[in-house]
Amino acid sequence: MSMKKVLFIDRDGTLVIEPPVDYQLDSLEKLEFYPKVMRNLGFIRSKLDFEFAMVTNQDGLGTASFPEETFWPAHNLMMKTLEGEGITFDEIFIDPSMPEDNAPTRKPRTGMLTKYLNNPDYDLAGSFVIGDRPTDVELAKNLGCRAIFLQDDTTLLKPVSEGGAASCEGLESVCALVTKDWDKVAEFLFAGERTAEVRRTTKETDIFVSLNLDGNGVCDIHTGLGFFDHMLEQIGKHGGLDLTIRVKGDLEVDEHHTIEDTAIALGDCIYQALGNKRGIERYGYALTMDDCLCQVCLDFGGRPWLVWDAEFHREKIGEMPTEMFLHFFKSLSDAARMNLNVKAEGQNEHHKIEGIFKALARAIKMAVKRDIYHFELPSSKGVL
DSSP states (O other), X not given: OOOBEEEEEOSXXXXXXXXXXXXXXXXXXXXXXXXXXXXXXXXXXXXXXEEEEEEEEOTTBTBTTBOHHHHXXXXXXXXXXXHHTTOOOSEEEEEXXXXXXOOXXXXXXXXXXXXXTTOTTBOGGGOEEEESSHHHHHHHHHHTOEEEEOSSSSXXXXXXXXXXXXXXXXXXXXXXXXXXXXXXXXHHHHHOOOEEEEEEEOSSEEXXXXXXXXXXXXXXXXXXXXXXXXXXXXXXXXHTOEXXXXXXXXXXXXXXXXXXXXXXXXXXXXXXXHTTOTTBOOBOOEEEETTEEEEEEEEOSSOOEEEXXXXXXXXXXXXXXXXXXXXXHHHHHHHHTOEEEEEEEOSOHHHHHHHHHHHHHHHHHHHHOBOXXXXXXXXXXXXX
């Protein structure tokens, strides 16, 4: 018998909108479901084999400040509505203590969840806590799970001393996904992560690339070439990719090896992160940048090919030789096994190449978009 995986799901701010004034869902008028939670939790419940456990702190439930008779009508209506969409919970854990009680049962402590701890029946490493507060992420850390954090970014997960709301360090590394979109939660749980890391070391360069195709555009890029960093950052920012690139290259010789080898490592990383390519759009974009029109069309079809229609009349932009642009995109298309068709027209050389990188980013964003409701391979051949 395989080990059971669990989704530990917060209630207020996750299943339903948290009432903004007093944070208490104590009347039917305040009951409002989180956008897109119904169809996605229903999809997860029907398609995947996670147990569902609701874990919620209800401060002072049963006291004068939050009488039980104001709690249950809204809660029961919420549960009945979810059940009507096929969403049932295997366990419901409600802690009524106040924060100052420091109760062992209060999230992020695990006192309510002892049945899962040190239990060989449960795969906690393959389980997730879904919630909107740092305490939910801390609960994941305490359980040995990972977290799906329903916020726009991880700012709140920084310690209080750094302007966040977390009582301890290291919560950002516990997060498997950061999003406010339940569509993305379902996609992640159903289709998996699309991340990759590549280390490429030669006598000329030492390169590390880390990529998350379903990220938020967070970049950490250092190649030793300022303009090249700026261009690579466009791929992350405009493609919605989390991208780390660290390069130690033989810049004392020239820029050639640094640029070419970075393209090879990045292309390889994209290829690995794409995985089996099921459900992706596959094709992707033209954009204008001031005086320039830049068009980048691509196909992640498994066959590398580059068509390049762009001329440059300066020897360098920043410290990047313009002859290396063609070389970069050729190496990238080869390593990523993608067909790239690049066309740019205009007068300003900086705008032209920046427009190409931005158009590439948008093309990647378009092409890697997944649809879990049509999770087939986008090819009549049956293989990509």
